[in-house]
Amino acid sequence: MERLDGPRLGPATARDRLAGFAAGIASGATKLLVGHPFDTVKVRCQIEGGHGRFSGPINCIVRTVRQEGPRALYKGASAPLVGWAAMDAVQLGSLSNYRLLLQGSDRARRLTHLDHALAGLGAGWTVALVATPVEIVKMRLQVQYASGAARTYRGPIDVARHLARAYGPLGLWHGLHATMAQRSFFFALWGSYDVYSAWLRARRLPEHLVNFLAGGMAANTFWTLCYPVDVVKNRYMTQPDPAPISFVRMFSHVYRTEGPSGFFRGFVPAFIRSFPTNASAILVWETTTRLIKDAGRQ
Template sequence: MSFPVLTTGLANSIVFGSYSNALDYLSQSDCNLPSHCKQASSVQVFAAGCFSGIVQVLVCAPIDLVKVRLQGQTTGERYRGPIHCVAVILREEGLRGLYRGGVALALRDVPCYGLYFLPYEVTRKALTETGKAPGTFAILMAGGVAGVVTWACATPMDVVKARLQMSGAGGRQYSGVLHCIGVSLKEEGGRVFFKGLLLNSVRAFPVNAITFLTYESLLKILCPPGK
């Protein structure tokens, strides 16, 4: 538990920071006056979300790998902790080993972070009266909807990613994303790609509702309007 808890803040800061900066750049790129371009289009929101997914994968793929390896081992004999896990991976698989499953992670996160922010912006706007700032209820509902929509789309590739990441820790060996998909589909059927979807969705609503509320609250404190 300690490793995910300590790294969640880092991952979220990377995602929200890169998204905010990308959206700010995209929404002003076609304008002479930035003040006229505060309302971003759906395409811009999706593109900024995809960009945040790219940045997140580049930085957090090793973190995600270590988390999966630690959670997947049934005993403490192989990895004694996060640092030992990294050391073992580097010794046995080299630097590339830290990015095992990185392609599957990118296929999951890049489009899904686009979908993560898009339903949030749409839902928040729908629940907010014209000309008024979004309230707590609108932000919580929009964040929860965004989390559920994202996991509904991300779960199939999340299953593939986890299997690829565990293949270097005594799990079944796969030659790549397509091989993993083919073998899993052949042996377990299409339902295998939706394992954990219900649990992920139940967890995603409150977690992402609070995440977005915290994000919006911090923006008001750290970046008040007019500054």
């Protein structure tokens, strides 16, 4: 029985290969606007741990706004402003091209759920090269609580200089292996997105609603599975320099100092954020991709 998987693709063209990259820029901008305040709360809760300055996500929001003002929820946003657009362009553009690669010369063949998952894995490892510098700069600014002369970093450029002094010319890629480990879960993100999309299309929902709902559900699946690795990655990448604890040893450190619950600090804001942020971003990506491809056929 033929699987419901959307319209068949015609022969791959240069426009097809570039559409995902262009649409990814729109997706990244959407993600920043909707999701950055949630991300700030998530990162602060993750880094502070169970014995830090916040008793939970709500307390983090209240204290952040009260002590630093509402704009503090967008701390570190200047890096993602460009970075998330670049990250989504690379992630979604490479995802589209890995799908085309897996499809091969048989343009009539529909990709399986496993094919989509493998394309997601490849996209995750590819985007890690861009995501690592963006995320390490963003997180170090997000967990900087002091202001004025007491600040460790004056801004993104100062973070980059500090990392170069601590780790050499490739300092901005400190934690690349940790980011690749976390982005490996894109296997689950894009595999489940295809599963959810097929299930929703079978119920004859409009395509834009399929994109939105499947994107949100896939994001929830992704964060549920990868969250412990994300916590460890972020703890590792925001340590004092040079990092005293390795990425692998950080797993045992978190467990020894906080127990199993330490791997889920900040999970609630991350889970809540993941649905609207990624549902909106994937809807924008899918819609923009279709518009670009349709314009090329006219």
